[in-house]
Amino acid sequence: MPNYTLYYFNGRGRAEICRMLMSAASVPYTDKRFEFNEWDKYRNEMPSFCVPVLDIDGQNKMPETMAIARYLAREHGFYGKNNMDMFRIDYICDCFYEIMHDYMRYFHAKNGRFWGNDSDMKSSDLNPYMQTRYMETCRRILPFMERSLEMRNSGSQFFMGDQMTLCDMMCYCCLENPMMENQSMFNSYPKLMALWKRVAAHPKITGYLKKRCSTNW
């Protein structure tokens, strides 16, 4: 097995899906975390000046959250059995990714980690827009996710039926902070909420959740 190092900030954020997959697949890896004030030290080592990045055998630094997640999911059997399964897993993942993407931009703006030196805009100006955008993405995506879940086994198991796949773990990781911040927004999606708990209780996940680093994002 290759020697993996995952680089990311000391938070769950975009990297958590990759960490969860590696734990679910019992893949050993170095979980390299750093603080925001250390970013300047790492930034230039990252291929596209972004994290997460997966380093393989100290030779290849591979960027992009979902490229890393898909690679791990294919390698370890969390990606379905045929092309139509993969299509379905992909669109469910991409829907949750939209929520995570808009949440992360809102989260950083809210915390004053404002991107965009060249613009005259201040973080405080941008924050309401980012929040509205993220909330609207939730309102647009979540009803469809609830319906998608119901398409297999009435939504009583996982998105693809009786086996947990990449998209169930995406559901867990992408909704974790949004649910902590605003539980009531999710009351209209009881099947999704039950799935969220089902993933947490899965034998391949429950041990990971107990022992992982505790961070507030």
Add this chain to the structure above:
Amino acid sequence: MPNYTLYYFNGRGRAEICRMLMSAASVPYTDKRFEFNEWDKYRNEMPSFCVPVLDIDGQNKMPETMAIARYLAREHGFYGKNNMDMFRIDYICDCFYEIMHDYMRYFHAKNGRFWGNDSDMKSSDLNPYMQTRYMETCRRILPFMERSLEMRNSGSQFFMGDQMTLCDMMCYCCLENPMMENQSMFNSYPKLMALWKRVAAHPKITGYLKKRCSTNW
């Protein structure tokens, strides 16, 4: 072969990668296009109130640009031969997608198609932020794409070597408008620019580019 209908606005935008793949694979499909002022008519028929959407046999409406593109690429041999190939194709695609995503948000803001009724922000306030964000994404991603291209055959063929794959088509589709708007931004990436022309001249692409609908985005 299934009966495909692709739904999108009357523009290239996010749908063009799907159209290009179907043409490159000689897959017949109905290219259903509508104008912005017709969106209210179509919006509620789309699973997550977004396009592009691929309808399969009039029974399944599948959303998400890259889920559609990956499905088509797997089905028709534009996704490499093994998991590490797919990883590489995925991260290159996701890098170009970042440019497209930020470009499309900037493009819509610039043209007054402002998303976000609940916010006090005006399109004119948001536009400089969106432009800066998009330009910064280009500056962050493009040098890495130039280097990634050079990793195989010195960058003289395609990202994966001698075969054109999904990520070469993504390069073409995602950079088309950015290059039209600001050619000089791309002068520092000669191998990428040569690849862009190589994709356009590929026997599976050149016919499509000649006969496709002509739109300015």
